[in-house]
Amino acid sequence: MELLPREFFDRPATDVAPDLLGCVLWHDSPAGLVAARLVEVEAYRGSIDPASHSYRGETARNAVMFGPPGFAYVYFSYGMHYCMNLVCQPAGLAEAVLIRAGAVVDGADLARRRRYGLPDADGSATASAGKGARQRERDLARGPGRLCQALGIDRSLDGADACASGGPLGISPRHSLHRADADAAPAVLTGPRVGISKAVDRPWRFWLADDGHVSAYKSLKPRVPAPKPVSDRPAEGGTMSG
DNA sequence: TGCTCGATTACCT
DNA sequence: GGTAATCGAGCAA
Numbered sequence: 122m123e124l125l126p127r128e129f130f131d132r133p134a135t136d137v138a139p140d141l142l143g144c145v146l147w148h149d150s151p152a153g154l155v156a157a158r159l160v161e162v163e164a165y166r167g168s169i170d171p172a173s174h175s176y177r178g179e180t181a182r183n184a185v186m187f188g189p190p191g192f193a194y195v196y197f198s199y200g201m202h203y204c205m206n207l208v209c210q211p212a213g214l215a216e217a218v219l220i221r222a223g224a225v226v227d228g229a230d231l232a233r234r235r236r237y238g239l240p241d242a243d244g245s246a247t248a249s250a251g252k253g254a255r256q257r258e259r260d261l262a263r264g265p266g267r268l269c270q271a272l273g274i275d276r277s278l279d280g281a282d283a284c285a286s287g288g289p290l291g292i293s294p295r296h297s298l299h300r301a302d303a304d305a306a307p308a309v310l311t312g313p314r315v316g317i318s319k320a321v322d323r324p325w326r327f328w329l330a331d332d333g334h335v336s337a338y339k340s341l342k343p344r345v346p347a348p349k350p351v352s353d354r355p356a357e358g359g360t361m362s363g
Numbered sequence: 364t365g366c367t368c369g370a371t372t373a374c375c376t
Numbered sequence: 377g378g379t380a381a382t383c384g385a386g387c388a389a
Contacts, residue, residue, distance in 0.1 A: 163370070172370070182385060199371050200382030206370085219370055266371050316370050366388080376378085 122147075124291050127284040130190035134164035134209040134216040139309045139327045141207070141218060143295040145226060148272040150289060153231045155272045157223030157262045161328040161335045163314045165206070167215035171319035175215035186215040191284035195269070195276055202266030203275050207283060207292070221315070221326070223262040224334040225271060232261050232271035264336045312338075 125144065130137055139162075147156035165173035167186070174196065175186045185194040186208055194206040194217055206217035225232045237257065262268040269275070274290075281290040295307075308330040313321055315338060328335045 165370075174370075177386085180385075196370085197384070199369060200384075202371050204370060221370085264371070314370070318369090364389090367386090369383105369385095372381090374378105374380085 122286070122291060123293050124284055124286060125191075125294055127189070127191040130207060130209045130284070131211060132209060134166055134218050135325055137207075137209045138162045138164040138218045138325070139311075141220075141292075142309055142327060142329050143307050145293045145295075146220060146223060146272070146283075146291075147227070147293070148274055148278070148290050150273045152273065153228055155228035155232045155235075156226050157268060157272060158226050159220060159223045160332045161222035161326070163219040163221055163327070164209075164325040165217050165219060166325070167210070167217075170216075170323070172314065172317040172321075172323075173215070173217075175217075179215070183215070185280045186217050188212050188280075191282060193274075193278050193281045193283055193290055195274060195279040195281075197276060198266070203269040204265040205269055205274050205278075219265060220268060221265050222328075222334055222336045223268050224332070225258075225261045229258075229261065231273075233257070235273055236261055236267065236271050259333050263334055 129140070141159050141162050143158060143160075145156050145158050147154060165175075167173050167175045170176055174183045174194075179187045182196060183194065185192055186206070188208060189212045190208050190210060192208045194208055195203055196206075198204050205220045207220070209216040209218060260267060262271040278290055282288055283290050283292045285291075309327055310330050311324045312326050312328075313324055314326045315336070
């Protein structure tokens, strides 16, 4: 399995992020291998980026971000989800690319079991219940938490080297799937990042145009900092504030 | 030691 | 389209 070289990640996260689109991230666990073609990523730029986990300096949680490039930074979010980043830049700069969504290209059965707990391989038996099989297939790795669940990624992979052969985690270049893809650069769109409350204006989210596996953009409900917490009167509306 | 809130998702209306 | 779920990091006292 061909891997991206470590030098690939030894650049600003905003340069690495678009180049990761179309590459294939895989996790080879005892349960089996699941691989996903990346369709959506976000760049986080360390000390110059207030939205980055590493903005306030090194802690036990984000220590991997401060290390050398090409390693996985995995963190636990909202008490139930894992999110995975790939570290960029030399040690000390603490930049990373968040993997937001992908299309499962290998190990779909295992991914389906992890996501939905379905014993059937073809999915036809349970297609009538809840979402259709088509939508479930698209949602397998659509979103950072879903992608980690589908690939079986958790905190045990924090610090895993994605550039070393023989490890459980790896990322392969575009043309490892189809040689022709190496020539034609994919159509990449950019826009604001999702789910953050700081530096919202920076267009450091990158995704593939015309790909249904890109996560749905949901605008963040503005968290209005209550100027007067003395009253416990239920907040009025608040959907818009001048 | 005790909060608050998050690089989210599933489910309900 | 709104909100509950759920836990640990980070900050204040």
